[in-house]
Amino acid sequence: MNKLLLSAAAALALVATPALAQPTDLLNASYDIARELFDEENAAFIPAYQAANGVAVTINQSHAGTSTQARAILEGLPADVVTFNQVTDIEKLVEGGFVSADWQSEFANSASPFYSLPAFLVRAGNPKGISDWGDLARDDVSVIFPNPKTSGNARYTYLAARAWANEEFAGDEAKVVEYLTKVFLNVPVFETGGRGATTAFAERGLGDVLITFEAEVLSAVSLLGADKYESVVPSVSLLAEFPVAIVDKVVDSRGSRDLAKAYLDFLYSDDGQRIAAGRNHRVNNETVAAEFADRFPEVRLVNVDEAFGGWAKVSEEHFAEGGLLDQVFVNQ
Amino acid sequence: MPNQRSKHLLPGFGLTMGVSLFYVTLVILLPILAMLLKLAGMGLPEFWRIISSRRAIAAYQITFSSAFYATIINGVVGLLLAWVLTRYRFPGRRILDALVDLPFALPTAVAGLVLVTLFADTGWYGQFLEPNGLKINYTQAGIVAAMAFTSIPFVVRAVQPVLEEVDESLEAAAETLGASRWQIFTRIIWPTILPAFIGGCVLSFARSLGEFGAVVFIAGNIPGVTEIVSLLIFIRLDEYNYEAAAALAFVLLAVAFLTLLATNALAAWQTRYVERAA
Amino acid sequence: MTRSRSAGEIILITLAVTLALFVLVVPLVLIFSFALREGLGVYFANIIEPNTLHAIWLSVMTALIVVPVNIVVGAALAWLVTRFRFRGRQLLISIIELPASMSPIVAGVVYLFLYGGQGLLGPFLQANSLQVMFTPLAIVLVSLFVTAPFAARELIPLMSQQGTEDEEAALSLGANGWQMFWYVTLPNISWAMVYGAVLTNARVMGEFGAVSVVSGAIRGQTNTLPLQINLLFNDFNVTGAFAAASTLTLIAVATLVLKSILESRRHG
Numbered sequence: 001m002n003k004l005l006l007s008a009a010a011a012l013a014l015v016a017t018p019a020l021a022q023p024t025d026l027l028n029a030s031y032d033i034a035r036e037l038f039d040e041e042n043a044a045f046i047p048a049y050q051a052a053n054g055v056a057v058t059i060n061q062s063h064a065g066t067s068t069q070a071r072a073i074l075e076g077l078p079a080d081v082v083t084f085n086q087v088t089d090i091e092k093l094v095e096g097g098f099v100s101a102d103w104q105s106e107f108a109n110s111a112s113p114f115y116s117l118p119a120f121l122v123r124a125g126n127p128k129g130i131s132d133w134g135d136l137a138r139d140d141v142s143v144i145f146p147n148p149k150t151s152g153n154a155r156y157t158y159l160a161a162r163a164w165a166n167e168e169f170a171g172d173e174a175k176v177v178e179y180l181t182k183v184f185l186n187v188p189v190f191e192t193g194g195r196g197a198t199t200a201f202a203e204r205g206l207g208d209v210l211i212t213f214e215a216e217v218l219s220a221v222s223l224l225g226a227d228k229y230e231s232v233v234p235s236v237s238l239l240a241e242f243p244v245a246i247v248d249k250v251v252d253s254r255g256s257r258d259l260a261k262a263y264l265d266f267l268y269s270d271d272g273q274r275i276a277a278g279r280n281h282r283v284n285n286e287t288v289a290a291e292f293a294d295r296f297p298e299v300r301l302v303n304v305d306e307a308f309g310g311w312a313k314v315s316e317e318h319f320a321e322g323g324l325l326d327q328v329f330v331n332q
Numbered sequence: 333m334p335n336q337r338s339k340h341l342l343p344g345f346g347l348t349m350g351v352s353l354f355y356v357t358l359v360i361l362l363p364i365l366a367m368l369l370k371l372a373g374m375g376l377p378e379f380w381r382i383i384s385s386r387r388a389i390a391a392y393q394i395t396f397s398s399a400f401y402a403t404i405i406n407g408v409v410g411l412l413l414a415w416v417l418t419r420y421r422f423p424g425r426r427i428l429d430a431l432v433d434l435p436f437a438l439p440t441a442v443a444g445l446v447l448v449t450l451f452a453d454t455g456w457y458g459q460f461l462e463p464n465g466l467k468i469n470y471t472q473a474g475i476v477a478a479m480a481f482t483s484i485p486f487v488v489r490a491v492q493p494v495l496e497e498v499d500e501s502l503e504a505a506a507e508t509l510g511a512s513r514w515q516i517f518t519r520i521i522w523p524t525i526l527p528a529f530i531g532g533c534v535l536s537f538a539r540s541l542g543e544f545g546a547v548v549f550i551a552g553n554i555p556g557v558t559e560i561v562s563l564l565i566f567i568r569l570d571e572y573n574y575e576a577a578a579a580l581a582f583v584l585l586a587v588a589f590l591t592l593l594a595t596n597a598l599a600a601w602q603t604r605y606v607e608r609a610a
Numbered sequence: 611m612t613r614s615r616s617a618g619e620i621i622l623i624t625l626a627v628t629l630a631l632f633v634l635v636v637p638l639v640l641i642f643s644f645a646l647r648e649g650l651g652v653y654f655a656n657i658i659e660p661n662t663l664h665a666i667w668l669s670v671m672t673a674l675i676v677v678p679v680n681i682v683v684g685a686a687l688a689w690l691v692t693r694f695r696f697r698g699r700q701l702l703i704s705i706i707e708l709p710a711s712m713s714p715i716v717a718g719v720v721y722l723f724l725y726g727g728q729g730l731l732g733p734f735l736q737a738n739s740l741q742v743m744f745t746p747l748a749i750v751l752v753s754l755f756v757t758a759p760f761a762a763r764e765l766i767p768l769m770s771q772q773g774t775e776d777e778e779a780a781l782s783l784g785a786n787g788w789q790m791f792w793y794v795t796l797p798n799i800s801w802a803m804v805y806g807a808v809l810t811n812a813r814v815m816g817e818f819g820a821v822s823v824v825s826g827a828i829r830g831q832t833n834t835l836p837l838q839i840n841l842l843f844n845d846f847n848v849t850g851a852f853a854a855a856s857t858l859t860l861i862a863v864a865t866l867v868l869k870s871i872l873e874s875r876r877h878g
Contacts, residue, residue, distance in 0.1 A: 075726030430866030437862030439836030538711030588711030
């Protein structure tokens with residue numbers, strides 16, 4: 001029976017993937033709200049690559065939550081490169097032997113071509129006067145951010161709020177937990193993704209403040225109307241990296257390493273950085289950062305390594321089942 | 333193997349058995365086997381810890397009770413729609429018939445989005461309901477609404493074909509013998525459509541248990557309050573905890589399977605009862 | 611039937627129509643009002659966007675494979691369990707219904723457990739350079755899975771209610787098995803088959819959860835219509851998302867119109 005099934009499965013498998021010598025296509029597995037950003041990056045990369053190498057290439061895009069993407073790659077999705085918004089999901093690929101352990105040193109800025117930070121979107125005129133993290137725990141404030149269990153975006157929000165509270169309460173864990181619990185109690189609905197939360201805030205008029213990436217906040221203001229919403233950048237926030245990596249196991253079997261490298265390098269080029277900044281991401285390229293300086297107010301950023309001792313520790317202490325996040329989220 | 337007592341008059345046993353077994357094994361059992369093997373990787377204490385955690389139990393309660401309410405609603409509504417569609421001729425009947433499948437045709441996320449927009453406090457329905465204290469979005473009522481909406485077609489489509497085939501001469505005969513409409517319904521029609529009705533209800537219940545896309549839009553997703561089992565499974569998957577996801581999925585599956593088994597046995601018993609009475 | 615409408619009939623029809631109005635028509639209106647809120651031009655531009663068109667094509671092709679397979683298998687299965695008594699019959703009926711009760715996400719994940727790189731058949735598939743996951747084949751397989759019960763579920767109650775007299779008569783008159791099936795059984799069950807096909811088709815076209823796990827969501831390649839709708843929604847393109855959703859609705863309505871035409875031909 002087993003043999004029969006196996007041969008049936010083999011007969012059913014219509015699509016075989018032969019290893020081509022010089023592939024001219026690339027699959028970029030990305031996070032779920034990056035479609036327009038990479039549409040623009042790809043449209044700029046293809047002619048640039050053709051001019052330099054004389055080859056017309058195709059860039060295929062796949063978008064989903066980054067945990068879903070990492071899972072798919074571990075199970076065989078042949079993505080040559082990943083452009084995620086979560087470091088931890090690339091670490092999963094490292095564990096699975098798909099990405100080399102030193103991936104963060106392969107590209108500049110810890111392999112993060114652009115970055116953002118959790119910021120606030122409030123209704124025009126800021127009627128509730130929300131200016132910093134402390135306001136989120138007020139009884140009269142309703143807060144919207146997605147489910148930190150399913151959305152990386154909200155995990156940054158949780159960590160940023162905790163980083164602020166750690167400073168505010170000078171490390172008094174009981175007060176930090178009390179503060180965070182209050183914030184979570186002020187959330188009427190936990191959407192599963194970042195865009196869902198934005199829609200709940202904008203289209204359904206829920207909440208007084210939406211917390212999401214600054215890139216999302218600024219896009220929302222420009223897309224949905226500066227007359228209806230405004231952005232608020234808190235006193236301190238958390239550096240949210242958008243890490244990229246070459247999926248070694250895939251590029252080695254397909255022979256697409258050069259193309260993959262050229263593609264990710266392009267994201268660091270002036271043109272690539274300009275596109276990312278145009279889509280409201282902060283960039284490290286000084287020329288481009290200067291061009292867009294008026295868009296991004298000064299803000300003090302802490303990073304996960306300084307504030308929490310690195311992503312591995314954060315995953316274990318905060319986000320694992322029964323961890324510190326569950327203490328303020330589940331045991332309300 | 334066929335039972336010795338049954339007279340093997342009709343052909344096709346070997347062929348249909350072969351096709352059915354091949355298909356069931358390849359498409360249904362093999363994937364489920366793969367899930368069970370994943371489960372086998374964890375010990376019984378760990379399995380028990382995952383499926384009996386406080387959060388999981390709260391999720392079962394909200395999921396099972398909501399699916400139950402949704403099924404009751406769909407039983408009543410489904411029977412009414414099936415009856416009206418097959419028994420009466422009125423303008424717009426065809427359109428109504430076509431619309432019944434709408435909830436299936438919509439991706440569940442769109443269904444969720446539509447419902448949450450309708451019931452928002454500024455929405456077409458919410459603006460009338462909320463001032464009267466009826467809050468649907470982000471409450472259990474929202475979960476029930478989403479479950480009921482996405483499984484409307486089951487009861488209607490299960491009952492409809494059987495109702496169309498009910499022997500009308502039998503009804504006419506009963507009518508000439510002075511039976512009331514109600515007697516005709518309870519004595520002739522109801523026993524005939526009961527197995528199909530139960531089958532539709534069970535599918536509706538089972539589908540509601542597993543519904544994810546539409547529910548997460550309207551549920552609020554607050555742990556212990558409006559968090560359904562499917563969301564918990566999704567969360568465990570996102571934590572790369574496949575075993576825990578498989579364990580929770582197994583609970584849902586086991587409940588659904590036992591419900592199916594019990595009602596199918598009931599339906600079989602009922603059919604035999606009717607056959608004997610006839 | 612020429613008898614005049616009774617009060618009960620009028621009440622029931624009114625009730626059903628009112629319910630349908632609030633539960634089915636209003637959501638439909640909402641979808642189209644969102645889809646059309648930026649005008650007809652934007653609506654059509656949204657639909658003929660190449661990736662949306664490809665998604666429509668992929669969803670239609672998937673349905674064209676899945677629906678016939680599940681109808682044929684459903685008929686075979688219904689024949690088996692309604693015409694013969696054998697050990698494990700109840701079990702078989704219950705097993706075929708299982709997929710409908712699985713959370714769609716889980717349905718997708720069990721296929722990953724089976725065909726994925728770390729799955730049961732993963733090593734074998736990789737050794738032979740065969741890829742099942744993240745191809746249209748995977749989409750077809752999970753679609754078969756989630757809609758497996760629908761046709762059988764329609765046919766089983768009907769066929770057990772109809773009994774076997776007609777078929778036995780045909781056989782005693784000298785028909786062979788296929789003739790009996792073609793001329794006696796099929797006409798009797800054709801309605802249930804159509805209902806089964808309609809349900810299966812609707813679910814295949816609309817399935818999101820299971821497909822999202824196994825498709826890889828590669829745009830222009832393995833993105834089905836529901837995945838494309840999700841993508842558009844994630845782009846702040848609510849209008850585009852609803853425009854794409856409206857095409858699904860239109861496809862469903864077209865199927866139903868087809869069904870109605872068949873029905874009127876049968877009655878006429």
